[in-house]
Amino acid sequence: MVAFGKKLRESQIQEWKGYYINYKLMKKKVKRYLELIEVGVQNRHNVLKDFSRLLDTQIEKIVLFLLEQQGLLAHRLSDIGQQHHALLQQPNSSNISQLQESYREVGRDLLKLLYFVEINAIGLRKILKKFDKRFGYKFTDYYVKTRANHPYSQLRQIFRHVGIGAVVGVLSHNLADLKDLQKCQGSYISIYDQPSYSHLDPVLDSIKSAVGRLSNSTTFHQYVGRHALIMQEELPSISEDHTTDESQxxxxxxxLLNLVNTFLYMVNTYIIVPTADNYSLSLGAAATVCGIVIGSMAMAQVFSSVYFSAWSNRSYLRPLVLSSIVLLVGNILxxxxxxxxxxxxxxxGRLFCGLGSARAVNRRYISDCVPLKLRMQASAGFVSASAxxxxxGPALACLLQTNFRIYKFTMNEETLPGWLMALAWLVYLLWLSICFREPPHHDKGNLVPYRANAVGIGPVVQVAVENVHTQPLLMNSETTEQDEDREEEEENDDAAEGAEEAQKPVTSIVVAYRLLTPSVKVQLFVYFMLKYAMEIVLAESSVITGYYFVWSTSSVAIFLACLGLTVLPVNVVVGSYISNIFEERQVLLASEIMVCIGLLLSFHIFIPYTVPQYVGSALITFVSAEVLEGVNLSLLSRMMSSRLSRGTFNGGLLSTEAGTLARVVADGTITMSGxxxxxxxxxTTxxxxxxxxxxxIVATCFTYNSLY
Incomplete structure (x- = not known):
């Protein structure tokens, strides 16, 4: 077991060691507070005040150092700028290269500074979570409300890239200027004329990525990728280069085969929705039995997700093969x-389809086998394939409006979805057998640590993520440091703390549940809510539209397809614009309120019930739930324990189980209401x-200040 405080020290840049958050001191303070409260020497109010002052002092130390380093960078840029101005008067190719390297050196030092801020931000989040765990989840709410929301907040400067933009702007402009001078010998093209110039240098790309991690700044693929809830390791490295092991x-x-599996499974889920009510009627059941027909697939998925997630610890190919065979049989039935x-x-047949759900395998493959620099794009691909x-699914159902027989089998709008998907899974199974390559599996408990040496950025930094036998690269020969290490190893923390800080994957759903803070539990409840609302809108659409508007199967299919097509455009708008303007918690609460408004507008209160009312309310509910899903999973990925980033009972599995359970309950509600x-x-639904x-909404308001 490697304690977080020790990992934090191993991740520090040596020459800045004295300016990092003193995580160990604050951890000891928390332990001491508990002892004083137990013997009645201190009360909770005084503890909150004392620990707040300690945190304020730590944050002030970090912020002042940050401002000092920014000033030094600005001074260096000013000196280089004078040389740059002189070069414009008398261009010289060798001097251009020297100036470019000088600017890049400033960029590397800026990247070190961003890494410094990020490590401190992680330490702050960790100690706030630890304090809450010991004292009943009160401190973070108080501290964030009084500090982060204050107009002169120093805390904001830790979690926001204050002042960094100006330095990045100077670097971008001048590097582009020198590149233009070198290539075109005097024809001037500014980055303001061609903004893409700012991304020509690798150092600037690394800085942009680091800034994005520290702020609300996102790109479309980053925002969409977070929907997959594929969590990253808790401590970052300066470099984002993938290891040789990842490449292998x-x-x-x-x-690609994993993404196709995701796509086909979602088609399989929704291709029957427009016709499930008519199919139930054809077999002598009530139309509302469509709720059970649709929900039985989700019910089986609750169990198959755990089984396939565990199996993917040993293999990826065999679970995918079994999944395809089970889905083939299920669709034939x-x-x-x-x-x-x-x-x-x-x-x-639908239960078999649910038992064939391999989404846990698809998610695990991306998490375990895709290099870090490609992981967000792969996650975005996973979500896009699902959308x-x-x-x-409904669009295909619209095209299957026919009726004929082949031998003894009827081919009509009710049976063709099953035959078509059976054929699709057969073709996929053959493709999988020929083209899938099983990656080498290693011992998950003995992973090689991430190694960072970002294009010559300062010292090499090693983050010992899981291998407890690995020695830190940044060694300190002083006896005091060794004594601190021994002292920390000898600390007798309670079992709950040990379980939280251990970096081994959790081994049961009970342990995973214990790692969830109230804020995370609320966000999982929000995820349950949005999936429940979406399933109600989708699953009962054929019955509702048939009863009120006498819509045909084609009309229902077109309506559902149009709803589905809103997913990616909505994510483009939110990921590229809204999430860069507002905080995620603000978007979260606003989206919940919009879902509530959409549901209120859906009720049949006025006579008659009109098509514009139904379509408009369904669109508001569905789109708001889509926006909510993005920010909800983004917050979950940041707030969940790092132990839930891997293993069988990972954060992705927990969210999948919450969403699947919501669908089961919603479909059961439809059938019972029938x-x-x-x-x-x-x-009634x-x-x-x-x-x-x-x-x-109420639960979110109570935990709002902890969503930071």
Whole structure:
């Protein structure tokens, strides 16, 4: 076990060691406070005040050092700028190269400074979480509310890139200017004329990436990629270069096959939605049994996700092969239920489809085998494939409006989705067998630490992520440092703290649950709520539109496809614009309120119930839930324990289970409400969705200041 405080010290830049957050001191303070409270020497109010002062002092030390270093960088840029001005008068190719290297050296030092800020930000989040764990989750709310929301907040300067933009602007402008001077010999093109010039230098790209991690600044693929909840290691490295091991494990065709699996599974999920009610009627059941038909797939997925996630510790190919075979059999059973006239065969077929869900394997492959620099793009591909499948499923159902027989099997709008998906999974199985390459599996408990040496940026930094036998690269020969290490190793922390700080993957759902703070639990509840609301809108659409508007299967399919097609455009707007203007917690709360408004507008209160009311309210609910999902999973990825970034019971599995459970409950609600009659179905299903939504808004308000 490697304590976080020790890892924090190993990650520090040696010459700046005295300016980092003193995590060990504050950890001892927390322990001491507990002892004083237990014996009645201190009360909670005095503890909050004393620890707040300690944190203020630590943050002030960090901020003043940050400002001092920014001043030094600005002074160096001013000196280089004078040389730059002289060079413009008398261009010289050798002097141009020297100036470029001088600017790059400033850029490397700026990257070191950003790394310094990021390490301190992680330390602050960690100690706030530790204090909350010991004292009942009160301190973070108080501290953030009084410090971070203050107009002269020093805390904001730790979590925001204050003053960095000006330095980056000077570097971008002048490097582009020199490049233009070197290539064109005097024809001037400014970065303000061609902004892409700012991304020509690798140092600037690294700085941009580091700034993005410290702020709300995101790109589209970063925002979308977070939907996959593929978590990164808690402590960053200066370099984002992937290791040799990652390169050996990565195979583009295998990644593509994982994304295709994701796409086909989502098509398989939603291709039956427009026709599930008619299929149920054809087999002698009520139309609202479509809730069970649709939800049985999600019900089976609750169990298969855990099994496949555990299996992916040993193999990726074999789970995908079994998944494809089970889905092939499930779709054949679904299609044959019509000629067998059996609702049970239909349900068993959908259960088989759910048991074939390999989304946990798809997510684990990206997390374990894709190099770090490509992981966010791969995560965005995973989410985009899911969104595209969600839109294509109903669209395909719209095209299957026919009726004929082949031998003894009926081919119509109800059975063709099953036959088509069975054929798709057969083709996929053959492709998988030929092209998938099983990556080498290593011992997950003995991973090689990340090594950073970013294009000559200062000292080499090693972050010992999991291998407890690895020695830190930044060694200190002083006896006092060794004594501190021994002292920390000898600390007798309680079992809960040991479980939190151990870097081994969690081994059970119970341990995973214990690692969840109230803020994380609230966000998982929010995720449950949004998936519940989306499933209510989608799964009952065919019954509701048939009852109120007499829509055909094609009309329902087009409506659902249009809803699905809003996913990526909405994410473009939110990821590229909204998330760069507002804080994630602000977008989160606003989205929850919009989901609530959409649900309220959906109720059948006015007579008659009109198409604009239904379509408009469904669009508001669905789009708001999509926006909510992005910021919700982004917050979860940052707030969850680092132990949930890998292993069987990872953060992605927890979110999948929460979302799948929401779909099961929603589909069950539709079927149960059907017993009251189709005239009451709409309001009966919307009422629990509205109550859950209001509850999530209240819970978010109570934990709002901890979402930082």
């Amino acid at each position: 494990r990565y195979h583009f065709m295998s990644l 679904y299609a044959m239920a019509y000629d067998l006239n059996s609702i049970w065969v239909l349900l068993i 595209l499948g969600m839109a294509c 017993y009251l009659g189709e005239s009451k179905l709409l309001n 919307l009422l629990p969705a509205l109550l859950i939504c209001i509850s999530s």
